[in-house]
Amino acid sequence: MSTREKILEYITKNPGITFRKLAQELNMGIGNLQYHLRHLEKEGRVTSKRLGGKKYFFPAGFEEEYRRLMIAISNESQRKILLLLAEGDKNQGEIAEKLNLTPSTIIYHTKGLETLGIITRVKDGKNTVYSLNCDVDVLLRIIKEYKPKIWDKLADKLIDLTLTFRGEEK
Structure with a gap:
C-alpha cells in the first residue's frame, strides 16, 4: 500500500483528525505528510477545514x-x-x-x-x-x-x- 493510500485510509477511519495528530499517529515527518495531503486534496480525495489554528482532515464526500x-x-x-x-x-x-x-x-x-x-x-x-x-x-x-x-x-x-x-x- 502506498504512503498516500495509508494516509487516505487513516483519514477515512478517523474523520476530523488534525494534521499534528495524523503526523503523530502515522509516525510521519511533517514535510512528507504535507506533500501527500496536498496531492490528496488536489485529487479531491480529501478535504480539510482550518479552525482555531488547527487543520482538520476528512475523506471526500463527508x-x-x-x-x-x-x-x-x-x-x-x-x-x-x-x-x-x-x-x-x-x-x-x-x-x-x-x-x-x-x-x-x-x-x-x-x-x-x-x-x-x-x-x-x-x-x-x-x-x-x-x-x-x-x-x-x-x-x-x-x-x-x-x-x-x-x-x-x-x-x-x-x-x-x-x-x-x-x-x-x-
Missing part, C-alpha cells in the same frame, strides 16, 4: 454537518458542553457548575461552538443561555460511532439512555 460536529467533539470540553446541552438549554453558570469549568473556559469553548454553528446563544439580561443548533440524535450517533475511545463507558451509557428515552433501540 457531509458538512458531520464535519462541523467532528471538529466540535474532537475537543473534550466542547464535547462535554454539547452532551450537557443535549439534555436541554443551559445558562453559563449551570454549564460551569456541572462541568466544573471556569466561566472564561465556558465562554472560550462556546464561542468555538457558535462559530461552527452547532449552538446558539441568547442573552437574557445578565444571563446567557445556550442551546443546541443541531440534531441531538445525529450528535449522539457521531460521538458513539466516531469517538468510541472517548468516555467509553460514560458516553455509551448516556447515549443509550437518551436513545431509550426517545424510544429508539441501541
Whole structure:
C-alpha cells in the first residue's frame, strides 16, 4: 500500500483528525505528510477545514454537518458542553457548575461552538443561555460511532439512555 493510500485510509477511519495528530499517529515527518495531503486534496480525495489554528482532515464526500460536529467533539470540553446541552438549554453558570469549568473556559469553548454553528446563544439580561443548533440524535450517533475511545463507558451509557428515552433501540 502506498504512503498516500495509508494516509487516505487513516483519514477515512478517523474523520476530523488534525494534521499534528495524523503526523503523530502515522509516525510521519511533517514535510512528507504535507506533500501527500496536498496531492490528496488536489485529487479531491480529501478535504480539510482550518479552525482555531488547527487543520482538520476528512475523506471526500463527508457531509458538512458531520464535519462541523467532528471538529466540535474532537475537543473534550466542547464535547462535554454539547452532551450537557443535549439534555436541554443551559445558562453559563449551570454549564460551569456541572462541568466544573471556569466561566472564561465556558465562554472560550462556546464561542468555538457558535462559530461552527452547532449552538446558539441568547442573552437574557445578565444571563446567557445556550442551546443546541443541531440534531441531538445525529450528535449522539457521531460521538458513539466516531469517538468510541472517548468516555467509553460514560458516553455509551448516556447515549443509550437518551436513545431509550426517545424510544429508539441501541
